[in-house]
Amino acid sequence: GQSFISINSMTNDQLLALFELAKKLELMNRDRFDLFPGAVETLLFFQPSTRTRMSFQTAMLRLGGNVIVENSPKTTSSIAKEESLNDMIRCVAQYSNVLVLRHPNDVEAREAAKYVGDTPLINGGWGHWEHPTQALLDLYTLYRKFGHIDGLKVTVASTDMIEARTGHSMAQGLARLGAEVTIASPKARRVPSEVIENIRSSYPNAKIEEVFDFNRKSFNEFISDKDEVYLPGCSAVAGENAEQFKKSMDDYFVDHATLDAAREKGHMIYVTHTLPRRAGEMDLAIDDTPNQLAFEAILHSVSIRMALLASILG
Numbered sequence: 001g002q003s004f005i006s007i008n009s010m011t012n013d014q015l016l017a018l019f020e021l022a023k024k025l026e027l028m029n030r031d032r033f034d035l036f037p038g039a040v041e042t043l044l045f046f047q048p049s050t051r052t053r054m055s056f057q058t059a060m061l062r063l064g065g066n067v068i069v070e071n072s073p074k075t076t077s078s079i080a081k082e083e084s085l086n087d088m089i090r091c092v093a094q095y096s097n098v099l100v101l102r103h104p105n106d107v108e109a110r111e112a113a114k115y116v117g118d119t120p121l122i123n124g125g126w127g128h129w130e131h132p133t134q135a136l137l138d139l140y141t142l143y144r145k146f147g148h149i150d151g152l153k154v155t156v157a158s159t160d161m162i163e164a165r166t167g168h169s170m171a172q173g174l175a176r177l178g179a180e181v182t183i184a185s186p187k188a189r190r191v192p193s194e195v196i197e198n199i200r201s202s203y204p205n206a207k208i209e210e211v212f213d214f215n216r217k218s219f220n221e222f223i224s225d226k227d228e229v230y231l232p233g234c235s236a237v238a239g240e241n242a243e244q245f246k247k248s249m250d251d252y253f254v255d256h257a258t259l260d261a262a263r264e265k266g267h268m269i270y271v272t273h274t275l276p277r278r279a280g281e282m283d284l285a286i287d288d289t290p291n292q293l294a295f296e297a298i299l300h301s302v303s304i305r306m307a308l309l310a311s312i313l314g
């Protein structure tokens with residue numbers, strides 16, 4: 001099986017094939033299907049999680065497999081006795097048909113990935129680097145909504161694009177699949193250059209640009225012709241950037257009125273907040289409008305993770 005550690009671990013054809021497989025699997029979203037009896041999926045989560053952890057559990061159970069979950073490895077595994085991550089991965093990989101790792105440090109996680117042997121490894125969110133399965137489910141949700149990704153005008157917006165691992169994966173996935181992508185942030189917290197360089201070097205025709213230093217009015221004007229505004233919640237705690245994070249929050253605030261005005265003119269601006277931490281990126285009343293895709297994405301997250309597991313496990 002093929003590991004999935006970056007959104008760039010798959011070709012565009014593989015991504016689109018995965019969306020089509022997920023569509024078929026939607027039919028069994030609440031059923032169980034004994035596709036992989038006896039298969040073991042192991043989740044090693046060094047950071048808290050609701051959605052990624054539980055939808056990966058759900059997806060494997062619906063495929064008829066089994067799940068081992070290590071939720072607090074720092075206290076309940078031998079990591080507490082100073083076992084290295086590399087040694088742990090090297091052992092646990094031998095119990096498992098597929099591993100899902102969430103880790104606060106992407107450098108350590110990428111190093112540990114060398115120790116899985118033949119066992120496929122899925123990135124469930126690594127440091128500030130990437131969270132590719134979140135991007136998969138959000139790409140799939142747009143694919144289900146529009147029937148395509150190419151040509152969509154999408155803004156990925158955050159007051160902190162350095163730490164927004166979900167935003168890094170999503171911006172790359174969107175651009176590769178032909179969307180017109182703008183990444184909006186304060187210049188001081190701009191997206192790491194590798195995110196754009198990766199895509200431009202592999203897909204010279206990709207449309208991906210950075211836009212900087214908005215205020216609330218200019219930001220809302222900017223998003224008014226977009227098909228989608230993607231708000232990557234920061235899974236990591238903002239830490240030393242917390243103050244700056246809060247201050248610029250108002251400059252990148254999605255107003256309800258912006259979406260209403262567009263809708264009255266016949267244009268839908270969809271919004272996806274990736275959760276979990278709602279730090280004031282948008283008017284929460286948007287949750288109760290058809291503009292918000294975050295909760296529609298939850299059901300899709302199971303189908304696309306089932307598709308990913310099924311394709312990895314063969």
Ligand code: CP
Pocket residue numbers: 048049050051052053125134235274275276
């Ligand atoms: N969106 C997301 O990754 O949520 P969790 O941190 O709850 O998994």
